Amino acid sequence: MNNFKLLTFFILTISLFSCGSNSDKKSSDFSLKISEDKEEFQLGEEIQVSVLNPKNRKIDSVAFYFEGQKLQAENGNFRTAIILDNYKLGNQPIEAHVFTEGEKQEISKTIKLFNNTAPISYTYEIVNSYPHDPEAYTQGLEFYNDTLYESLGQYGKSKLRKTDLETGEIYNEIKLDDQYFGEGITILDGKIYQLTWREGEGIVYNLDDFEQTETFAYNESKEGWGFTNDGEKLYKSDGTEKIWILNPETLSEETFIQPAHHRGLSSKLNELEWVEGKIYANTYQKDGVAIINPENGAIEGLIDFRGLREKVTQHDKLDVLNGIAYNPNSKKLYVTGKNWDRIFEVNIIEK
Known part of the structure; x- marks a missing residue:
């Protein structure tokens, strides 16, 4: 095998190997939007969380979770409201399980929750x-x-x-x-x-x-x-x-x-x-x-x-x-x- 063919074979092999190694890493078709487009909140505030669907896929249902608790969802609009009371402070993920066309996709977004009064x-x-x-x-x-x-x-x-x-x-x-x-x-x-x-x-x-x-x-x-x-x-x-x-x-x-x-x-x-x-x-x-x-x-x-x-x-x-x-x-x-x-x-x- 001449040098040109050997180089071509080597490049194709690396390319195929790389594609195969990332085949199980699939990004979600959906994302979460938090009201007011901010990440920091205080106890007592209310936030709106909704699912963004840029590819306009058919959504059957959505289940929202915060601090391990399932939230009431407005499935017609695929959103929920959270009153940030009686929750632990700190970095807290909001999660959503999106059920679409026979599959489930899990998405999340983390907010920072602080106290509502100064020490x-x-x-x-x-x-x-x-x-x-x-x-x-x-x-x-x-x-x-x-x-x-x-x-x-x-x-x-x-x-x-x-x-x-x-x-x-x-x-x-x-x-x-x-x-x-x-x-x-x-x-x-x-x-x-x-x-x-x-x-x-x-x-x-x-x-x-x-x-x-x-x-x-x-x-x-x-x-x-x-x-x-x-x-x-x-x-x-x-x-x-x-x-x-x-x-x-x-x-x-x-x-x-x-x-x-x-x-x-x-x-x-x-x-x-x-x-x-x-x-x-x-x-x-x-x-x-x-x-x-x-x-x-x-x-x-x-x-x-x-x-x-x-x-x-x-x-x-x-x-x-x-x-x-x-x-x-x-x-x-x-x-x-x-x-x-x-x-x-x-x-x-x-x-």
Whole structure:
């Protein structure tokens, strides 16, 4: 075979192979149109969703879905209306199943749903302060039966410890293997759950003796940041705009919320704490704590902790605010930071 024929054969072969490899990728004949041609909405708004049919194909019926719920459709006009109330915030897809000439085509379009009110602004007052290990790179902080538990991070230095709030005395402590970077902790049903950062798994311990009993995979998320629970379910942040909700039996990530205020989504939510039905979450490298509705992700309040870091001993290793602990018995709230030498009891005051 001469060079020209060989080149022609090669080109035809590549062309045929390429066509064959994409044969199963079929674009839809339909698309969705959202009223007002915008993508961002707030709770309480009503939007109109309709199917565009540029090829004028015969449509038998259309089924619309939003947040897993089937919507009432005006099949004569192949459209529906959605009142954006009682839905989760964040990036939410609207889906439509179009039935046409013996086949079903699925189409979708994502909207951003925000809260309809701005967060309430809070500041703080210091009630008391207590000693804290300045070598502790705090990643998780939680009270259980009036005793403080803490997770420390950094590779080769990660630990889990149990301490006395007033004196700083360490009652019990274990060091994690060097391949782990410790993150958030939470305590539920006699077990301590500790996240690791980029290792893709969490660790479960007995509460009494810190004996490791099992590990669990993250499934959907890629990192572990903050951890808390509501007495039944576990809530886990991962640095993205999502807070995952875990099944306490299987520890699988079953669903999530996306914390949002009235103008956008929030990410880099780090240490989490359950406080009287709300999730308190500090934003990594910021001096603020968000108060989040766990039902829909609405950020209902923001606590400004600026100035608190200046009230601890200043040194080279001093790092950011990170550590929220609420004692449900005394109804008191405590905050600290990475390598801070004090833990502060604070009152939250509306500005």
